[in-house]
Amino acid sequence: xxxxxxxxxxxxxxxxxxxxxxxxxxxxxxxxxxxxxxxxxxxxxxxxxxxxxxxxxxxxxxxxxxxxxxxxxxxxxxxxxxxxxxxxxxxxxxxxxxxxxxxxxxxxxxxxxxxxxxxxxxxxxxxxxxxxxxxxxxxxxxxxxxxxxxxxxxxxxxxxxxxxxxxxxxxxxxxxxxxxxxxxxxxxxxxxxxxxxxxxxxxxxxxxxxxxxxxxxxxxxxxxxxxxxxxxxxxxxxxxxxxxxxxxxxxxxxxxxxxxxxxxxxxxxxxxxxxxxxxxxxxxxxxxxxxxxxxxxxxxxxxxxxxxxxxxxxxxxxxxxxxxxxx
Ligand code: TXA
Ligand code: MG
Numbered sequence: 001x002x003x004x005x006x007x008x009x010x011x012x013x014x015x016x017x018x019x020x021x022x023x024x025x026x027x028x029x030x031x032x033x034x035x036x037x038x039x040x041x042x043x044x045x046x047x048x049x050x051x052x053x054x055x056x057x058x059x060x061x062x063x064x065x066x067x068x069x070x071x072x073x074x075x076x077x078x079x080x081x082x083x084x085x086x087x088x089x090x091x092x093x094x095x096x097x098x099x100x101x102x103x104x105x106x107x108x109x110x111x112x113x114x115x116x117x118x119x120x121x122x123x124x125x126x127x128x129x130x131x132x133x134x135x136x137x138x139x140x141x142x143x144x145x146x147x148x149x150x151x152x153x154x155x156x157x158x159x160x161x162x163x164x165x166x167x168x169x170x171x172x173x174x175x176x177x178x179x180x181x182x183x184x185x186x187x188x189x190x191x192x193x194x195x196x197x198x199x200x201x202x203x204x205x206x207x208x209x210x211x212x213x214x215x216x217x218x219x220x221x222x223x224x225x226x227x228x229x230x231x232x233x234x235x236x237x238x239x240x241x242x243x244x245x246x247x248x249x250x251x252x253x254x255x256x257x258x259x260x261x262x263x264x265x266x267x268x269x270x271x272x273x274x275x276x277x278x279x280x281x282x283x284x285x286x287x288x289x290x291x292x293x294x295x296x297x298x299x300x301x302x303x304x305x306x307x308x309x310x311x312x313x314x315x316x317x318x319x320x321x322x323x324x325x326x327x
Contacts, residue, residue: 004151004165007123015164016130023163024048024232026140026154029119029128031092031173031194032147032282033154034063034137036127041075042104045136049106050162053229057107060136061094061177062116065128073114074104079203080182082180082323087203090120092177092194104320113183123168144228146289146317149174149282174279175309180207192309194278222319227313229289233296235318249293251284251314252326253277253301264291268310277307281313 005011015025022044037044039062067085070077074097081095109219139147148154153298178193186208197207216239242261251263254272266284268277278304288296298314301307
């Protein structure tokens with residue numbers, strides 16, 4: 001069997017068996033592709049950090065297929081988590097809760113808390129069920145780089161080092177899950193993502209947005225430079241003066257009226273729909289990044305609904321003056 005395989009009962013069974021045997025596999029979720037290992041196998045989890053070149057201080061999300069799996073992972077679930085899970089799972093929401101001792105420390109990077117989510121992708125859910133274990137998985141990219149929304153985005157050095165890759169085509173949501181901390185009195189947003197905070201606030205009330213990035217991030221998705229293409233990226237206004245000597249790419253929400261100045265243009269959504277824009281964001285950034293440009297100009301989008309996650313990723317990508325440092 002080839003390493004990149006189409007979805008079938010057989011390929012999911014094989015992936016599950018590999019996970020049970022301590023191998024790592026790439027699988028689809030509704031947000032982005034994940035690089036998974038059996039959560040209770042610390043050696044398998046260690047492979048994820050190695051292959052991704054991820055620092056050991058950056059904890060992983062645990063993917064479950066049933067709410068019943070929660071007590072195996074968290075000390076107490078609590079009313080807020082129960083409500084959110086009932087409303088939004090399976091879906092792009094990750095909850096941070098106090099950890100059970102049985103979760104290996106490597107998964108949570110030594111933190112007393114654990115990140116859990118139930119993905120809304122039929123392949124991810126069957127894989128977790130077949131494997132008979134929750135799956136620890138980060139996005140299937142090298143640390144600090146763009147998350148893959150299709151197999152073609154995954155770099156060879158990562159592909160070559162996994163046991164199997166389940167190819168389900170483009171992932172429907174296209175940005176990573178929203179990460180929400182429930183460990184304190186306040187509900188705190190650690191990463192805006194595929195579930196808008198407006199929807200969350202309707203269920204549990206006010207969500208706190210940290211004003212400053214913590215010096216030592218409690219969610220490395222909060223590192224100022226993250227989610228980066230290799231090409232420098234700048235967030236611009238429509239009326240910017242363009243340096244004609246440079247090869248410039250444009251990332252815009254809707255088709256631009258003025259296009260001659262750009263060597264390549266990527267449009268997020270012809271209708272200006274933020275959900276569609278989020279689904280296309282990483283694909284567009286991957287395309288622009290491969291076009292041999294000097295710089296990518298990105299137009300801002302409104303910070304409402306999924307626009308908040310889009311702007312978060314663009315603002316972090318715009319910090320990539322120090323690209324070389326991150327690897
Ligand atoms: O949509 C997603 O969340 C994708 C798919 C594969 O599920 N996964 C993903 O994982 O984006 P990753 O590892 O690329 O991002 C996980 C984020 C990181 O910012 C990490 O620091 C944070 O979640 N995180 C994980 N465990 C945590 C914990 N115990 N406390 C605080 N933050 C945590
Ligand atoms: Mg990631």
